[in-house]
Amino acid sequence: MPHLEELSSQLGKDLGMRQKSQFKALKLLLCNLFIQGQRKVMVSRKKQPLGGKRYNPLGIGYSSIISSLDALESNGYIVQELGDFDENKRTTMMPTDKLLQWFENTEWSDEGIDKRVGTYITLRKAKKDNGKQSYIDYEDTDYSKWLSEEIKQYDQLLSNSRIVLLNDDGTEDREFKKFTIQRKFIRHKHQGENTEFAYGGRMPGPWVNLSSELRKNITIDGQPTIELDRDASHLNAMYQVITGAPYPYDDDPYYIIVDGYPVPRHIAKNFSTFMQGSNSVLGTAHSVINHYKYEALKVKNPKAKDIKKHEEYIEFKKKVKSTDIAKAILSKHPKIAKYYNNGKIYGDFISCWESDIVFEVVMELTKREIPCLTIYDSFIVPIQYKELVDNMKDVTPYINRRVLSEEVFNIDNYNDN
Numbered sequence: 077m078p079h080l081e082e083l084s085s086q087l088g089k090d091l092g093m094r095q096k097s098q099f100k101a102l103k104l105l106l107c108n109l110f111i112q113g114q115r116k117v118m119v120s121r122k123k124q125p126l127g128g129k130r131y132n133p134l135g136i137g138y139s140s141i142i143s144s145l146d147a148l149e150s151n152g153y154i155v156q157e158l159g160d161f162d163e164n165k166r167t168t169m170m171p172t173d174k175l176l177q178w179f180e181n182t183e184w185s186d187e188g189i190d191k192r193v194g195t196y197i198t199l200r201k202a203k204k205d206n207g208k209q210s211y212i213d214y215e216d217t218d219y220s221k222w223l224s225e226e227i228k229q230y231d232q233l234l235s236n237s238r239i240v241l242l243n244d245d246g247t248e249d250r251e252f253k254k255f256t257i258q259r260k261f262i263r264h265k266h267q268g269e270n271t272e273f274a275y276g277g278r279m280p281g282p283w284v285n286l287s288s289e290l291r292k293n294i295t296i297d298g299q300p301t302i303e304l305d306r307d308a309s310h311l312n313a314m315y316q317v318i319t320g321a322p323y324p325y326d327d328d329p330y331y332i333i334v335d336g337y338p339v340p341r342h343i344a345k346n347f348s349t350f351m352q353g354s355n356s357v358l359g360t361a362h363s364v365i366n367h368y369k370y371e372a373l374k375v376k377n378p379k380a381k382d383i384k385k386h387e388e389y390i391e392f393k394k395k396v397k398s399t400d401i402a403k404a405i406l407s408k409h410p411k412i413a414k415y416y417n418n419g420k421i422y423g424d425f426i427s428c429w430e431s432d433i434v435f436e437v438v439m440e441l442t443k444r445e446i447p448c449l450t451i452y453d454s455f456i457v458p459i460q461y462k463e464l465v466d467n468m469k470d471v472t473p474y475i476n477r478r479v480l481s482e483e484v485f486n487i488d489n490y491n492d493n
Contacts, residue, residue, distance in 0.1 A: 077188040087178070091147040098147075101140035105148065107189050109171045110179055111254050116168040119145065121159070128213040130195040145169060153178070191254045196227035197273065198260045202420075212263055219478045220273055223259065226435075227279075230442045231257045234281075237447040241286070242293040249293070255282050259431070264421045268484035275424035277431035279438075279450055291456060296447050299458040306434070306469050309453035311348050313430035314412045316474045317485075323409075332404040334396045339404070342385055343392060347402050351416040353423020357406075360417065361398035365389070414487060422490045429474060436472045441465070 084103045093099060108117050121142050126132040148154045153175040159167040171179075197220055201210045214220070239252040262276035283294065294301050306312065308329045312322045323329045330344040343364075350363040372378050372386035406413040415426070434450055441448045441457070448465070449456040457465050483489065 080182075080184060080188045083182045083184075091151055093144070093147065095140070097135075097137055097140040098144055100134050101136050101144040102148075104134065104136060105141070105144055105169070107254075109154065109169065109175065110184050110189065111186070113250070114171065114176065115250060116157070116170045118166045119169050121145065121167050122208065124208060127211050130213055131198065131211050133192050133194040148175075186253065189254065191256060193228075193231075193256050196224045196231065196256070196258055198258050199263050199273070200260070202262050202264050202275075202424075214272065217270065217272055219270060222477070223273070226439055226442075227257055227259060230438055233442050233445065233447055234449075238295075238297050239283075239447070239449070240295045241283070241290065242295060244293070252282050257281060259435070261428075262424050264424065268481060268489070270478040270480055271484060274428055274478060274480065274484070275421065277428040277435075278452060279431065279435065280452075281449055283449055283456075284451055291451070294449070294456060296449075296456075296458050299460065301449075301456050302459045302462050303451065303454050303456045304462065304465050304469055305454040306430075308345075309434075310352060310426070310430055311409070311412075312470065313433055313474070314352075314415055314426060316433060317429045318412050318415060320473070322470055329409070332401070332408055334400050334404050337392070337395050339396075339401055340388055340392065343389055343401065344405060348405050351402060351405065352426045353420050354417050355419050356417055357399045357402040360402045364398065365393075418487045418490050422487060425490075432477070433472060433474050436475060437465070437468055440468065440472070 081103070084106055085099055087106075088099045088102045091102070093102065105119070108119075119141070120138070123138055123142075126136060126138060126141075129135070145154070145156060148169075149156050152172055154169045154171055157168045157170075159165045199212045199214050201212060204210065216224075234255075234257065235253075241249045241252070243249045257279060259277050259279045261273045263272070264275050283291065286294075288303070291303055292301075308323065311329050315321065315323050328341070330341050330348065332339045332344050346364050346367060347360060350367070351357075351360045354360040354363060368382075368386040368389050371382040375382075406416060415422070430453060434453060434455075437455065438448055438450060441455075441461075446457065446461055446464075455465055455469060
C-alpha cells in the first residue's frame, strides 16, 4: 500500500540507501519480516543472480539484498545468523524489538501487504552449477498455461483459508500466509514432444519441513486436520500409469521374503524407491546403504528412528545379499519390473507420475472448495473430509494431460548420457 511504500522509503533513507534497487530489496525484506512476526526467516546471501522475471519479478539483485541486510543489522533492526555452505545451513534474519516497535508505530498490517506471483511453475537444471541449483526461464506451452491456471485457483483457495500451526497447549505458534504454491520441475534433454514439464513436479508448501508430529497441530479455518498418505505411493503410481489401475492384490506391495527372511518394510520400500532412478540392481544397493548412513550418521542430531533403521539394515545385510532384495522386488512386480533401473531421467519421469496423480486429487478438492495441504504423497485436510479423501487418494487415475505419446514412455529412449 502507498503509505507502507513511503514508510519503507523513509527508513531506507535513514539507513543511508541511495539506489532504487536497495529500496526494492529493503521493502521485500521488511514485508517478509513483518509477515513472520518474531520468527527467524531464511534468506540467501549467495552472490549469484536471483533469476529472470518469472522467478524475480521485482528485478532485485543479490548485492542489494546483502547491503540491505547489513544496513538493517548495523542499525539494530535485525539479527543475522550467517549460513554455512559446508553444513548446508542457510542464513537467517530475525527482527529485533526495535524493528517490531517500528512496525507498531507505523501501523503496518497484513492488509497493507500483497504478494506478487512471478510463476506457479519453476524449471531448474538437472545438474547444479558450482553446487547450486540453477533455475531456467522457459517458454510457455499449452500444458504450462493450463497448469498455471489450475495452481492459481488452488493457491487462491489456500490464501483465503486460515492455516495455523498450534503449540501443544493450543496456543498459536504461527499462521501460514502470503505464500505462493508452485510445482517444481526438472529440465532434462527432451525425450519427445511435450516433455518440457514431465520430470519432477513436486509441490512443496511452507509446512513441508515440519515434522510429522508437528503437522498434527495444523488447523485449517479453525478445524483440526488429519494427514492421509497414499498407499505405497511411488510404486502404485507406476501401476496406475503402466497398467491403468493401482496394485491389484490385497497384500502389502512392499512385503517380500528373501531366503526365508521377511524383509523389514522400510528396507523393501527404500529399494523400490531407489530402483526407480538407478541404473542397476547393484547401483540401487549402493544408494540404499548410503541413504541409511546419511540419515543416521551424517546429519546433525539424527532421529532415533533413523539410527534404529540403519542398525536394522546393517544386521539384515548379514543374512541376505542386498542385490537379492532388489531382485525380489522385481520378481514381486513383473508388470512394472522393466520400468525400474533405467537411470536418473526415467526416475524423475516416474516421480512426475506420482506428483501428477497427487495434483489430480488436489484439483478435485479445489473444485469442491476443500482446502488441502500436500506433503509430497500425503494430504492434510480438515478432519471432516477424511472419508472423502480416503476414498479418492488411491484410486484417482493418472491422466495424460501433456498428451505424451507412447514412445515417450519407452524405456529404450532413456539414458543418462
